[in-house]
Amino acid sequence: MSLWAKKEEKNGIFFWLPLMVHLKDTMDVSRWLFEHWLSDSQRELCRKGLKGMGNREAVTPDLASDLASFLGGIHDLGKATPAFQTKKGFSNSKTLDDELKEKLERAGLSGISTVNLRYAGCSPHSLAGEYLLKKFGIGDDIGSIIGGHHGKPVDSLRDILNQSEYEANYFQSNDLRSSVRALWLAAQKETFEWALRENGFSDKDDLPKIPEPVQVIYEGLIIMADWIASNSDYFPLINIDREITENPENRLRMGISKWAGDTPLQTDSYPGKDQLFIDRFGFAPREFQKAVYETTESIRKPGIMILEAPMGEGKTEAALAVTELMMTKTGCSGLFFGLPTQATSNGMFSRIEEWLGSLAKYHDAFQSLRLSHGKAALNEDMNRLRKHADQVNTDGSHDENVYINEWFSGRKKAMLDDFVVGTVDGFLLLALKQKHLALRHLGFSKKVVIVDEVHAYDAYMQQYLEEAIRWMGVYGVPVILVSATLPPEKREAFIETYLRGTGMKKSDMRFPEVSANSYPLITYTDGQNVLVKDDFREGENKEIHIRKLDNDDLLETVSNLLAEGGVVGIVVNTVKRAQEIGKKCKDRFGSNTVEILHSSYIAADRVRKESDLINEIGKNGKRPEMKIVIGTQVIEQSLDIDFDVMVSDLCPVDLLLQRAGRLHRHDIDRPEKLKEPVLYVMGTNQEFKFARGSEMVYGKYFLIRTQHFLPDTIRVPSDIPVLIQEVYGDEDLKLDGSLKEKYEEAKRKQQIEIEEKKSKAQQFKIDHPNPNKTLIGWLREMDISETEETAAAQVRDIQETIEVIAVKKTGNGYGTFKDNVDVSGRISETRISKDLAGQTIRIPGHIIRKQGISHEIKWLEDYNRKSLSEWQKEPWLKGELGIIFDEDGTFDLNGTELKYDNEYGLREVKEVIDEKI
Incomplete structure (x- = not known):
């Protein structure tokens, strides 16, 4: 109880949190999240995935929940080390640091106040926890979860083993006979054994083996629990003079009540097809929509479904109806709806809000919804919903069924929300090696996933799309792909990669024969079976x-x-x-x-x-x-x-x-x-x-x-599948002479480009799920993009561009192109700065490539320091790059003259080059 986990100085008053209190907080939050926030499907995934129970079965049937709690109880074991306990605070006085060391001295850790650990920085507490667990004989499955709980597991086993070179970081002394060393070891082991006992494990051999995909879920859960338990508004620190918290039995209840906005929507029923469409969308289902509903209703074990139908058949409503049925059939508790662009995401958001409002009302629930893309904060529909969070009546009811839960704001937490509409990047990023990736997997593994317009994604994006789909297969998450039509090989690739995720071998897969003119078409899996629905009555062409x-x-x-x-x-x-x-x-x-x-x-x-x-x-x-x-x-x-x-x-x-x-x-x-x-x-x-x-x-x-x-x-629609199959099929064209040569050369170039795109995508793409691996090396050589948009560029293979805020010189200041009103003196007004933040445009890649993106960014940063330095004081504008076009709408960007107007958009005045969208 003398070891600290948190410390803070407020108005000259010292506060701290004993390590054991923080571990207990996180342990309790982990269990609560497992039992109340995870979906039924996630809990089932964890329960079925665990292997080897020792004598645990006689203690409690809920091994998976106890394991979550145990992991919370040991997540910061590495803080029980001299390397951490001697860390200086970031913003507190030296006196607070000294008082906490005095506590340790009085507890018997003599010399801790004066010890000088030369290599303390080589043993960060997440790695230290993993190293200690290895010394205690714990496997790398559990160890890698603890080692990765700050967002990135270690890259190799050697990173752990090398910690033996820094024994003083762990035990204060390299002398094996030292009494202080024995005391550190005893504290560490006692902490570990306390976590075992508290969760019903008699010893380490009772701990189960965890396959890699389930490790990812637990790591995401522990990161989330740690963030909640580390929020001092939910779980307050205590005065330096105290060693226990007030009302410890109420601490979890109070903390969770401040954090939780709603519980996941677990549905156990759904309306009949006619009633569902009338209630949710205001009209009776069309033939295609009826077929989609009836097909889904017949599925015993939902997996992946591909909906292909002409424009105007109501594929969006059909996909949402499928979502409702699949949530009930699988125990999922949310939805991600991914679209190609921010504009299409914005358009879909209001439709999903209406659908979710009806769904939540049907189940007497109160549900959070989120729009997730780079400009989501500017969306008026989303900002309107933010106000609903406070509209709680005196009887505890709500005037609206849908609201915005602010805790899920930010790029790392957005996908944890239950219902999310966004650009498809949000889904593709599941396959990109990035810090805190486990949080994204945690969020997606509880949702039904809809990806719209899948025909629009090229060979590069398809690598990330297929990998994300494969991981959904291993999690048992239903995936609905929507398109006007798909080439047959793309359709088969999506089905195959999902089934591979479930553990099925390609040699065991059987794809039904589909006629070239089968359209509309519903292709789906029921367990390991691939089925189609193509017997639609031929409509009017x-x-x-x-x-x-x-x-x-x-x-x-x-x-x-x-x-x-x-x-x-x-x-x-x-x-x-x-x-x-x-x-x-x-x-x-x-x-x-x-x-x-x-x-x-x-x-x-x-x-x-x-x-x-x-x-x-x-x-x-x-x-x-x-x-x-x-x-x-x-x-x-x-x-x-x-x-x-x-x-x-x-x-x-x-x-x-x-x-x-x-x-x-x-x-x-x-x-x-x-x-x-x-x-x-x-x-x-x-x-x-x-x-x-x-x-x-x-x-x-x-x-x-x-x-x-x-x-x-x-x-x-009848010619659509035939044309697609002809163009994307492998039938060679009957050409002669130079035309044949040009065609063959184009074919070779196409194949080379596809292979290059596939190869390029491998750079930051995670490996296929493997139940026999651990998280060690999972994010080796990861992408280090600092914003959602730069990460999105990685999964879309977007040419390097720079986004800027474009304003126009007006009088002695500047304003927007839409009204020419000088707002330069009013940017401290939220309405003005928020409006400016929406005036973004991308500088085309061919302009950026002239001198290189680094050179252009440096030039723009210098320009902003001189011309728009006041922006860095405003929350909506801080960190943004702006350019001020003159009264004629021109701007000299480092030697390139740009022109902008509302008629033609942005163009290069002196030299214009064809630019890929």
């Missing part, structure tokens, strides 16, 4: 006529198409091309008729543009008499807008079909000339000479194959 269009004929064609009015969508492959075509269209048809949309707009401007488009040409929009919308790939990503006619650059067929999904999307009245859906395709070339920008973005191989198989008419 929409015929889309395909017409090749020369770039030079674009303006004349658009002019003819709009002779009677209408809405034209032009989707191109690069930002530069969108800006160039936008300029020509504005010159010819007038600025008010033309709208440009791409990724190089200030974030707030892009959100406004997307919102305006939905209000004009969305499902219930007030359609203008004539409109031309020119955009890049952002148009194909979940924007519910409707064009009367579409023009697209040539791109891979699945993406071309996604773009076509915005053509005649809804049943509305259209100009007579545009009654039939027509898709004009630009950029085809019989010599296979495609635009440089298109080849940079998509590669030549799939452009060739798409061009080759593109028919004059596409029947949607």
Whole structure:
């Protein structure tokens, strides 16, 4: 009781927390989290995973809960060492340090006040705890959990064994006969044996063996418990003169009551399909949605499900219905919904809020929800929900069923929340070696996972996606993948990797035959069986006529198409091309008729543009008499807008079909000339000479194959799977001479690029789950990204870019581009600084690469110190980089002249290069 774990000085008063009190706090919190916060599925995973019980079965049946408690009780064993006990406090006076050493002296540890441990820093307390456990004969499964409880397990067994060189750090003396050494050893062993006894283990041989995936869950749990128990608002420190806490029996109850906002939603029932869809979404289910519900209801052991259906079939609602059924069937207690972009995540957040509100009300629950991406703090829907946390009535009830739990704020804790909507990066990061990765695994292992638009992820991202799916397989977490359509080999790869996670060998897998024109399609697993649902009644097809269009004929064609009015969508492959075509269209048809949309707009401007488009040409929009919308790939990503006619650059067929999904999307009245859906395709070339920008973005191989198989008419939906299989299949094209050579060269380049992407992804990707391994080396050579966005760049293979806040010179100060009001003297106002924080834009990679990202960041940091130093005092702006465009919207970035306006977005004035989105 003389060893300390925490110390603090407040207003000249000294506080501390004895090590044994902190261990007891963490032990109690660990048990509480295991029994009340983990999902039923997680508890079952832990219980089934543990091996070797000694004589424990006679003591208590709940070995897994006792193990969680035991780990909490020994997590800081390494603090019972001279190396830790002589550590100076970060912000307290020397007097507090000296008083705590005096306690140790009086307890018999003579000489601790004056000992000088030259290599104390070589034995951090997490590693020290692992080393002591090894000396006590504890296996590396438990040892690596303790060694990794500060976020990173050791890289190799040698790191532990080498601690024998620093014996003085552990026992104050290298003399084996020293009485003080014996006292340290006795204290350490007694602490360890106390934790055993408190949790019903008679000796170390009663401790079970833990497979690696379960080690990850326990490590995440112990990190979380330690963070809660270390919060002095929940578990207060005590005055230096005292050695025990007040009301120790109430300490856990008081601490948990301050921390916990809600308990996990464990469902034991769900409504019938008609009632579920009416209650949750306000309409009766369509045929596809009924089939998804009935298929899920028939599954005994849910695993992975892939939903493929045309746009407009209600795949999102179907996936949410599946989630509700799977939560009940598996014991999961939450949801992660991952989407391609921040914009699509923002759009989905309000839909999930409504669904969760209905779900929570059905189960008489109160549930937290979180939006998770780099700009989530600026989302108004999420900020509105923050207020619900305080809306508790006098009878303990709540006016709303959904709220924001602030404890789960921050990149390391966000995925621990029960219901999370975010960019797909949140899921991909499960496979990236990063500090505190176990927390992300802890959060995901309790949720059903939905990943939307899985067709949009390239070979690099697929490596992380498949690894994350494999770990979900080992955890028994249901995964729902949603797409308009997938190439057969991608579909099979997702199923295979999930089943491998469950421990199944590929040789034992049996994939059912699926016809090339089976569509819609539900592919799913029930235990180790792979099944499909493809017997859908053939619905009405929409015929889309395909017409090749020369770039030079674009303006004349658009002019003819709009002779009677209408809405034209032009989707191109690069930002530069969108800006160039936008300029020509504005010159010819007038600025008010033309709208440009791409990724190089200030974030707030892009959100406004997307919102305006939905209000004009969305499902219930007030359609203008004539409109031309020119955009890049952002148009194909979940924007519910409707064009009367579409023009697209040539791109891979699945993406071309996604773009076509915005053509005649809804049943509305259209100009007579545009009654039939027509898709004009630009950029085809019989010599296979495609635009440089298109080849940079998509590669030549799939452009060739798409061009080759593109028919004059596409029947949607029946032709979709056939086209996908043709383009992504391995049937060789019948070509002669130079065309054959160009095709073969493109094929070789494509294969090389895929292999390079796979190889590159291995750099920071975690290994496959292995029940026979420990956490030692799990995060060896990990990624050290300090922000969520830089980590996301790792799993997306994004070219190096720099995000800045863009403001415009206004009078003697600066303001935003939207209103030209000088706000430079008002940034201390939260509303102003928060608004500025939303004015972000990315400097394109080709500009950054000119002098290198490090050089450009240094230049921007110097610029900010001179021009925007006041930002570092404001919470919303601290750490951000800003640039001030002049009154004309230009800025000289280290020799590169940039221009920005609300019409065209960001562009390079002197030299513009095609830039991949």
